[in-house]
Amino acid sequence: MGALAGLVSLLALLPLGFVAWATLQTGWDTAYALIVRPRVGQLLINTALLMFITVPLCAVLSLALAWLTERSDIPGARTWAWLAVAPLAVPAFVHSYAWITVAPGIHGLFAGVLISVIAYFPFVYLPLAASLRRLDPGMEDSAASLGLGPWAVFFRVVVPQLRLALCGGSLLVGLHLLAEYGLYVMIRFDTFTTAIVDQFQSSYNGPAANMLSGVLVICCFALLAVESRARGNARYARIGTGAPRTATKRRLGRWTLPCILLPVLTTVLALGVPMVTLTRWLIAGGVDVWLVGEIGPAIFQTLALAGMGALITTLAAIPMAWLAIRAPSRFQRVLEACNYLVGSLPGVVVALALVTITVRVAMPIYQTAVTVLLAYLLMFLPRALISLRAGIAQAPVELEYAARSLGRTPAQALWSVTMRLAAPSAAAGAALVALGITNELTATLLLAPNGTRTLATAFWAYSSEIDYAAAAPYALIMVLLSLPMTWLLYTQSKRTSGR
Template identity: 50%
Template sequence: MIRSPARGGSAAGTGLRYPPLRLAVAVAVALLTLLPLGYVVAGVVGTGPAGVVALVWRPRVGELLTNTVELVLLGTTACVVVGTGAAWLVERTDLPGRPLWTGLMAAPLAVPAFVNSFGWYSLSPGFAGLDAAVLVTTLSYYPLVYLPVAAVLRGTDPAFEDMSRALGNGPWHTFVRVVLPQLRPALLGGALLVGLHLLAEFGALQSLRFDTFTTAIYDQFQSTFDGAGATMLAGVLVLLCLLLLGGEQRLAGRARVARVGSGAMRRAVPHRLGPATLPAIVALALLAVLALGVPLGCIAFWLATSTSTAFPLDDLLRTTATSLGLGLLGAVVTSALALPVAWLVVRRRGRISRLVERCTYIGNSLPGMVVALALITVAIRFLPALYQSTVMLLAAYAVLFMPRAMVSLRTALGQIPPELDDVGRSLGVGSAAVLARVTLPLIARGLGAGSALVFLAVVTELTSTLLLAPIGTQTLATQFWSESSSIHYGAAAPYALLMILISAPAAYLLTRRSRGEDT
């Protein structure tokens, strides 16, 4: 591994600082993701200083701020601890049944957070509040940390750890000084994804009766149609997102972790757990039961016992096909839009590229309702032909889930030495050909992982789909929400089960990609 300060791109420096075409495409993508922010800013400006103070400087906003910050801090910390601990046990110890645990630890990605909360809430109607919200969101989102950390642990050359121990450093000191710096990009990227998801989480928190800015924005629009009040809350949410992005950038630093060639890398010798083997197995089994057993068990219970249980075959097939189609299209479109931004920020590091990248994260921190209303406003005023079209819905998915693709692509590109691009260009190959023949094959696993993460998000997306989907379009998520909101748990259960079933292959693909196996 080569760790050196970043110097703004490829080593040779033969090209322009920022290639005009790629910069233009990346900026266009950033502008698309900034549309919701523009909508919020326009609402704030239109309200005026006095109105902003009156709407924001209220005890209710302080309560929402406290709830949101507590959820993000506690939930993200829990996901980092659980995800990193599980990854270490699975990848770096002699834990029995490692392939089984690899699949089980990633499987919760196939269970939407609002389905998870449905399972826990149906166990006990008193299951609500901050503790419940932290538990459910941790069980739903810790794989976003587990997967990248596990991949790095698996691919890291153990020679560095051997040298540290040869110098007399103990296991803990070696982990902190040697392993953790190598994990930092994956760890911070996963934590950033979790934090952004928690800022924008709606379905699970609504079910658990835990108020945050997102649920309050939804209530404002639903109960009073108070656009100004909801927009002010969204503005505070944007500020929290900017703080989160700034913190991640400061912690990430600018170190380069790519290396030229694989060298004589060997697999790390597993740490022997010894007497800790049984507690480790119990801990991972308990995690799997809480994250998978509870929601799946509750779905099975309602299917078997509820008087509202029904299996409308035509509706189930139609909504499944719609969810699959939108998931695949959303994954392709979002990953394609994320690629030029990821390339720019990794290959041409600088203030402009970092600004462009940061812009793509803002939309993910906003509720789907705010993103949808922003796109509706733009469409009605400037592009009426796109109103309630699939194109607009795909644009919303790209705005909401760009970070899922960005983190995977950024990590994959960061592990490829820029010198390989220089070699291709020195042989007379054009930039487009270098991208197609050198870069894309090398980042295929990262591209697949990002696409799978986007697919999982699109299949389970709720609020923006409700507002933007063409008339008559129904997905598994919207049908589940409709039935469960009417307390028809038996009727909602088949839609929840189908969501999990069509998400499972994508979750499995993520484990295969991270293991470097053929798919």
């Protein structure tokens, strides 16, 4: 198991190795000239402004929505909670597609911030809402009994306990901002990812694209470091079980109507605009845009890649997940960190690494399904690993010992006992991987074999030609395929918090 986990971890380090190798091959003088230039400075400014504005807005919006749906008596709280998660079913580039249809002149930083907030805030809302459900209301009651007012209790008692959720959700938003391509291309806002893809596709300028990839990797590491520092080392667990009751819902009173405007406005912007736009284009296109001869193969190829990618990625995660629970050690933690690290890298960096490696040392698999599936494995391995690790942790090791004492080999005991008990978590991880693959665009654009046409790439091809009516069916199908997974995330969040 250690050897298998080590092999997967080495594969996960390929993108980082590629960036380091590309820098050495380019040479210091050339690398310096490619990095220290006005274009890179502008990209840094754009990226920094996007991060510094979008991430705090996502945090504030999500915190307000989480408090309203979990701690107040706002009418329809459960419905608003589900609607706050539902925007995850709409791919980010579909949000851009909807907004440039409604407001063709929208572009630049303002458009980037607006669409990014409504597309990515659920990543912060989900952990915040789950954390609010688990908080012990006794601590808030004690603070109130000591004379603190409601606002003081919220900011001095509640918010500090939500630091992990805030930091974790904000990190996810930040990583998505660094990796996103389609959203920003449509609104003509330049980021490192859009510049890398443009360099690669327009002029196949390998050194320039590679150096931009290196800067993007450094941005990812800087973001991880900031999140780690903000998270701190404070203790968030109690020795006791806390009060076995839910927190008292705050009465909004005369503030009910103003407060209900926030989830209404958020829902209209995040769901209403995409759905109205899709309906408009579907009606305008009529039955002519439903090209069964094209849509059918696109659905089949998307589901085939998603199914194979989910299966391969889940199987590859088993050795590391098993070691993390059954044989934890410093070496195991290092190997596990390698798997998580690649998950923080944008898909364009992973794709460029695989393009360079396959062209130089593995030409037979260049632009084949093998390369695409390998990219999916590297990009989505953390999703499967986290789910599997939780499932294996709930399977008693004594059952493995009992199976081996009855004559089963260690591999047979693992497969017939532990993996059967961990099957629900494995299925959830596989579903998360499949969802990511279904909506993945950048790596698929760069690596897919000629003739491959997934729902995402077909949508992108039509929208790039300004044929929005023809693109609408593909966007709608992607949303419909993503909705069940979004519902699963919502229900799983409720289940893990005991509600």
